[in-house]
Amino acid sequence: MPTISFRPFLSLTCFCYSACNACTCVCWIQIHPFMDQVSMHNFPVDHAGKQETLLMMDFCLEGIDMKLYSQENWYAQSTKDANINYANQARKMILDGIKKVLTIN
Numbered sequence: 001m002p003t004i005s006f007r008p009f010l011s012l013t014c015f016c017y018s019a020c021n022a023c024t025c026v027c028w029i030q031i032h033p034f035m036d037q038v039s040m041h042n043f044p045v046d047h048a049g050k051q052e053t054l055l056m057m058d059f060c061l062e063g064i065d066m067k068l069y070s071q072e073n074w075y076a077q078s079t080k081d082a083n084i085n086y087a088n089q090a091r092k093m094i095l096d097g098i099k100k101v102l103t104i105n
Helices: 037-042 050-059 074-081 084-102
Strands: 003-007 010-019 022-031
Touching: 037 084, 050 074, 050 084
Parallel strands: none
Antiparallel strands: 003 010, 010 022
16 A cells, blocks of 8 residues: 655555456545654653754754743753754654654555
């Protein structure tokens, strides 16, 4: 069954078969989590903190301006700990998990 990936967490799977000289295709959409449990354990999810900043660093670096960081927001204190090496590790683990889910056996 071929699987077409539209987004890292959304896939369309189609199964086609022939009967009585007609071809019928059945398709369904599956939604997969962006991060599996192992990734979430190793790179805990936060808002405006280290994990969210590292994802932006790795997937959309131009969207990060660390000069705007301020210690005034309690929820963003871990932002200063984000770095590109940590981001690369997280990206690899997340993408490996997505590939594993979307791979056809």
